[in-house]
Every structure is written in C-alpha cells, then in structure tokens.
Amino acid sequence: MACSCGNESAIFKELDQFIEENNCADESSLIKVLHRAQHLFGYLPRNVQIHVAEKLNVSVAKVYGVISFYSYFTDTPRGENVIQVCIGTGCFVKGADKVVESFEKELNIKSGETTEDMKFTLSGVRCVGACGLAPVVIINEKVFGHVQSQDVKQILEDYLVESAVAS
Numbered sequence: 001m002a003c004s005c006g007n008e009s010a011i012f013k014e015l016d017q018f019i020e021e022n023n024c025a026d027e028s029s030l031i032k033v034l035h036r037a038q039h040l041f042g043y044l045p046r047n048v049q050i051h052v053a054e055k056l057n058v059s060v061a062k063v064y065g066v067i068s069f070y071s072y073f074t075d076t077p078r079g080e081n082v083i084q085v086c087i088g089t090g091c092f093v094k095g096a097d098k099v100v101e102s103f104e105k106e107l108n109i110k111s112g113e114t115t116e117d118m119k120f121t122l123s124g125v126r127c128v129g130a131c132g133l134a135p136v137v138i139i140n141e142k143v144f145g146h147v148q149s150q151d152v153k154q155i156l157e158d159y160l161v162e163s164a165v166a167s
Contacts, residue, residue, distance in 0.1 A: 011040050012051060019055050027058045030066055034073055043074045071125075079114045079121035081159070084138045088127030091135040095148060099135050100124060102152035120156075 018036045022029070033056060037048050044067055053060040067073040085091075085100045100111055103122050107115055114121040130136050133145025139159050147155065 015040055015048075015051070016055065024056065026056055027062070030056055030058060030063065031070075034063070034066060038073060043077050045075060049075070077114060077118065079118050081119060081139055081163070082121045082123070084123055084125045084128070085111075086126075086128045086130070086134070086136040086138075087124040088131070088134075090127075090131035094134040096124075096135040098149040099137060099147050099152060102149040103137075103156075106152055106156055 015033075015037055018024070019029075019033055022032065024033050030052070033052055034044060037052055038044050041048055049063045049067065050060055053063045056063075064075075067075055083103060085096055085103065087096050087100070100122075104110055107120050107122060109115055109120075109122055111122050111124050125138075128136050128138060128143075130143065130145065133143070135147050137144040137147045137155065139155075142159070144151075144155055
C-alpha cells in the first residue's frame, strides 16, 4: 500500500530534494532519510523503502532491517492520532492493562491496530520514563498522567474537541 493522499510523486520529489540538500548519499544517512520519509508519507511502505535504498545505494534488506529494528519506524499506515499507552512495569502495576482494554473497547480495535476511519492508532510502549505519572498515555505529543480506565472515554472526547479547535 502506498500513500493514499493522491500526491505521491510530489512527496517523492520532496524526499529527493531533502536527500540532495542534506548530502545524504550513502548508508550513513539511512536513519535520517527514513525519518524524513516517514514524516512525509506517514509510514514507510515497500515502494518508499525501495526508493530510499536506490537513492542511498544500499540494499532493500538493509532498509527493511533498520525499519523493523527501530520501533519508531513503521511499514503500516498509522492513524491521524497515535495513542501510546505505557506498559512499563510502573504503569502496568498501576493498571495500564485496564487502560489499554478501555481504549480497545472505545475504539473497537486491538492494540497495534488503526481504526477504519484512520483517526486513531493504538499501541503499547515499553517505558516513557514518566513513572511518577503512571499510568501514562501519550496521544501524539500530549501526555496524560494517572490515567484510569474510566478516564479513557473522556480523554478521547476532549482530545477530539481540542484537535478540532486547533485546526
């Protein structure tokens, strides 16, 4: 699956311009280029991986190896809003598993999936380093602390209202 925005060739041109302007001509720039590509495309589909491999003169296997190693990178589409629930020890002890279940119920998806309308992707993360706020939920860049399962519905509603006002 490729970019669904209908402007894929323009995005490839923007990526090529980034590669050229930043002198990203070899493997040493792979992570930097993948970061930019994911920012532009939203994820790293196969055709983007092949393009990056050709531009940097590395194998597609090398590109895929980096994507699959770093959890930041994804080769599947993500929703407009990425919800990350910390499932590190501190958060888990304080009920993060129940918080995940509540998000799954409210969004009608499982952790690791994206809603059909592409609004939300739900995932668990190992530790965000904010154990004093456990359980912690991060939606895009916004951090929610001391989240309980009964808070989930309100968090989603508030977040959607804030997002609508901001745009």
